Amino acid sequence: MRDDPTTRLDGRRLAALRRRRAAPPLADAPTVVLDARGTTAARRVRSRRIAPRPSWLILTMVLVVLGGLLFVEAYANAAFVPGERTAPGSQREVPTSIVEGGPIVNVGAEGRTQSHRLPPRTVALTFDDGPDARWTPEVLRVLDKHQVKATFFVIGTQVVRNPELARRMVADGHELGVHTFTHPDLAALPGWRRELEYAQTQLAIASATGVRTSLLRFPYSSSADAYTDRDWPMLRQAGELGYLTVVNDVDSRDWEKPSVDAMLANATPAGTGGTIALWHDAGGDRAGTVAALDRYIPMMRQRGYTFTTVSEGFGRTLTDAGVTGPGAQVAAPRADRWRGDVLVGAVRAADGMFRVFGVFFVVVGVLTVGRALLLFVLALRHAYRRRRRDWSWGPPVTAPVSVIVPAHNEKEGIAAAVRSLAAGDHPGGIEVVVVDDGSTDGTADIVAALGLPDVRVVRKPNGGKPSALNTGVALARHELIVMVDGDTIFEPDAVRRLVQPFADPRVGVVAGNVKVGNRRSLIAKWQHIEYVIGFNLDRRLYETLHCMPTVPGAIGAFRREALAQVGGMTDETLAEDTDVTMALGRAGWHIVYEESARAWTEAPATLGQLWKQRYRWSYGTMQAMWKHRRAVLDRGPSGRFTRRCLSFLTLFGVLLPLAAPVIDLLALYGLIFLDRGETVLAWLAMLAVQFLTAVVAFRLDREKLGVLWVLPLQQFVYRQLMYLVLLQSVVTALTGGRLGWQKLRRTGELDLAARRGTA
Template sequence: MAEPTITPTRHRRRAVPQPRWILLGMLLAVLGSVLFVNAYTNASFTPDHHQSSSGQRDVPTSVVTGGPIISANSEQVRSYRLPERTIALTFDDGPDPVWTPEVLRVLDAHQVKGTFFVLGSQVSRHPDAARSLVAGGHEVGVHTFTHPQLAELPAWRRQLEYGQTQLVVAAVTGVRTPLIRFPYSSHANAIDNRDWPVVRSAGDLGYLTVLNDTDSKDWARPGVDKIIENATPDGTSGAVTLWHDAGGDRSQTVAALDRFIPLMKERGYRFVTATEGLNLAFAAAGVDHRVDAGVAATAGDRWRGRMLVWAVRGADDVLGVLGVLFVLVGALTVGRTAVLIVLSGRHARRRRSRDWTWGPPVTEPVSVIVPAYNEKEGIAAAVRSLANGDHPGGIEVIVVDDGSTDGTADIVEALRLPNVRVVRKPNGGKPSALNTGIALARHDLLVLVDGDTIFEPDSVRRLVQPFADPRVGAVAGNVKVGNRRSLIAKWQHIEYVIGFNLDRRLYETLRCMPTVPGAIGGFRREALRYAGGLTDDTLAEDTDITIALGRAGWKIVYEETARAWTEAPTSIGQLWKQRYRWSYGTMQALWKHRRSVLDRGASGRFTRRCLFFVSLFGVLLPLLAPVIDLMALYGLFFLDRKATAIAWLAMLGMQLVTAVVAFRLDREKLGVLWVLPLQQFAYRQLMYLVIIQSVVTALTGGRLGWQKLRRTGLEPPPIAPVRPPSPVDARPAP
């Protein structure tokens, strides 16, 4: 038979550089840094502060028996008490946007100033509350940045806690402070050998350590009367009293302060700030020295502090967005799973009902078009499986050799199959090869297949039965992974059954099938002509033509009994190339048909449904899905590990249920699902990166070239002997 030579018209492709891995690396590094900053500022690294005393052998007696204000460094150690009938109200753990203003309201009402030992992380988050402290004449002190147990930290980390707090205080209030109070500290007589080096090293840095004489224990919310009792000093002695303006519900604190201040004033007490009380103590001791807690910060400190504030608030904002996305992704996943199971189950029940039929048996002859470019490994098996099909109307196979350089056409000709034709043409791409085959096909029912795909004997016959319905313009077949031995191939097998075939049941039910797979798809010639044929406008010509058919009003269905076996990529690199092309091509197709969402009639109805579901579940959900893993990792390291593990296992359980449903509907063995949990740790992340890089490529306006996968050849699957066709076989098997 003479071989026609076709010279197709070729479209120019604009070459673009591939997006770089460094972009993805930078994105992951930024997200990792943001989560680290947020975890740090939320005190997620705080060691357990419940500890027993290590003894006081190393602590000077003058400190243990002295006052709550300690000036200690490597050269000298001194401690001070407030004069009699003098009280310094000190507050820890703020500022808080709710309770700090309430505390200030009470203090202002009684014309009293307080000393607020602030957390740097809280100052960063609530700068207005911190600013109001200094503006109101109150003083601030350092309470570290993240509220850790300082005795458990190395010296560099302690200095970081102090320095970062000073910087954000400088940025927000414009002042620096020499006062410091350590988290979980109490009275001077509680300082032990573990605490003493912390106190002395802080003194070397110029800090005055402020402890307390009385602890209101308002954090326990014991009641207003008990808080007042705890805070009241003995007799007429002076006292540094400890309160809290943050860390939870402080309504009892506010109410207790409102009673405590006038009560102490009635007893002859005066209220001072910590530095005012210290200066009074200096004067009483005849020390010619004065401490000021409101020293103006330098411009450099303020700028560095602003950068730190921006980092903390930015990390909070990003984590907040991630939290919203986490809920959104969870809701989308649960919703998609529920809709998928319900509608696909309905689809399967309808197909298996006794009265189901597409119509009269379709016995018209069929033309099978096989575009082939360097398919020497699998072309012989593929062509034999097609030529030996049992369709009663007969099968014509047209192999379009698209400029192969490996002898693909010669291999097909050597088979000498009477119903197989070979067409040679210069390389022009898969759409060009398909259009060439369609133009030369003798019949009106067309099956388009890939050159590496093996059909079962009854696949063509079953695939064309839906054309008994004159409204059907295209039929999607059931693609199976033929090489399932490797782990990565097993993962793809699961993905094909769940992510492709189960989805097609859903899409048919909703009348918005987005893709008739290139591996096995049936078409009416009339429908293809009406839609304008295949083009190379996108890298997903199968999605492009399917959407065009749906817009033209043709019904597109899924025939699960028409099975084709394909060779899945066996390496990460090959899989990446394939999925990169698929995802990017799908985005191109969606973008190409975007304007038709405004169309009236069948075109608009189909496009709105199709673009909504594909964009939501095929692009947006996979694009946002990494949030689940990201938050899971964050939770395991920095949040409640048990709750995080339970949530992750719940998601895995939902996927497992979906997989079981899909495998049952597809009559696949469940044994392979043992690799599903492993899929969550590698394969899924790879698909995330594919989607992300595809989106980046799309946003740059680029266009990828076709990427040929390396094939090793697929062995024909074990298939039971097929009975001679009969009219009954025209209906899908139950």
């Protein structure tokens, strides 16, 4: 049988072959079948393991929810509203009775206006922009100390975030007024937006306190004589909605943070008339306000003033005029409380999500910078050590090598792959065993027709890649085993260079340098960058730390002894290369990377094909991590390897990619709602770290840097696809789904690209 280039195996002959070789028992994959009945059963079992297709509806719903929460967060932080107005306007349309009247304005039906002042020698303390978790309690403490009630014109978002303070104000006898939900320049908003600002603030107040108020103060307003034509429509609308619009008589100007004495002077009325005084309990450091307030109340009492709330003082004014006015605060309808609870829940959810995003942002930043530093230090150390003139693995390895090529429907590239292996320059000789795993496209016939020496074809029923590899190992003549994918082309010296690390008897596995051969398309260029940075540079790091998790299926070398020790290849995961590599690392074998052994593979040319490949890789890696998880508690080499390996895979293979979309989401959020310049600088800084890492990786791999022009574009398409792949893999794993083998379509374009050595 050794002289026959084509062999058909059945179960009896395979068992006899193994007995004659007296080889150590190798674990066969449970899907290996050697007759029609077994093939049918295996395929039936595998068909029940197929995972459901990705649910784009669920993904869309997740994105909509996240987008909605970001929208709510932006709205709650006033990202959509115009800021403070800067130029005064005309007053031709504003009635003289308002401009020359008091600080309390009531615009009735058909534009009839009433302007009111507080009774003489009364002061209403009013506070804007709260409640604030830091300073509102300090203001309340001073008011309670002097037994004074005040009016707080609150911002709706602040009430949502500090509901206990709003409840405390009402419980202590203070009153609330509406100061809008997000503090915009109302004159720059349409009428429906203004009404929405008032209504949402009322809902927030109703949810927190159970009351509603009829008092309203416009943001950026001052005294009555400052009303302009821009304010007149707002005044009319507020009156139609049942609000009393309140400005002030005196302004402490504490928002400018003057001295305490200056605040007292600003807030002191010139005569003995009633006064509405403007202060702030939020918006920055209010220590000066608290200190000034503590002096202002006794000072005004010494001048004969009494303190009141706006509604109480307004009520006295109406009583003096023989009119009875309604109270400013009444119980809110139950429906308003429910609606307010929904509004509060939405804002709190958005705030919570944003805080989580902030944590993720820090995590991503730390992991990204930490990974970059590790790569720079350890990968450069690895490269420097390998390139020293006196460095070597040991005496040249000239033992013969068996190359196993599992092939299932590989007609497009199998001939080029086998020719490249047969042309290898390894001095000990190369035996090529092509295991045709139930191909239906004539793959085995193509190889047999080549008529190459030392190339054998083994035909077997389809049982999966691990089964094909185990079959090839059982039939191989030599102790050094190289495993190669059926679409991979080796450079002439690749096998020779790949096996040189076996000069060190501690080395059990060697990873080669996989190159993307079809680099013409943009998708392929992105994968080329990923192979150089994400795979080859990482392998230098992993080798230095003795925790390499994966020897690539495209080019990897094994000692037969090592494979036998761990039971050979299994189909317990979809990443059989990662599974066996972890098993060998746990067994104490050294796993190394030989950068000079280069092989060219055909990368997926479409997004759909790329999705299938990476979905399988990602899911299979998670399976392998889960399979070996208990080894973190082992002692000796098994525990040391597993703890390092799984820690790095968890941090940089799962957590970092899952959290990394936060960078993009926050960048998009910042470009729309925050300071664009700072956002762009932060994003460019992150890109610069990636670009620097790419330059180092390409230099170490002796690759041309010209292709890196596509790196920025990679952030917008390719990286998003990888996010979705990992997310889908996590969902599949958590829901108990099982993923079937994802066979990719090949084009055969690799041969020309590899012979040129570039693309």
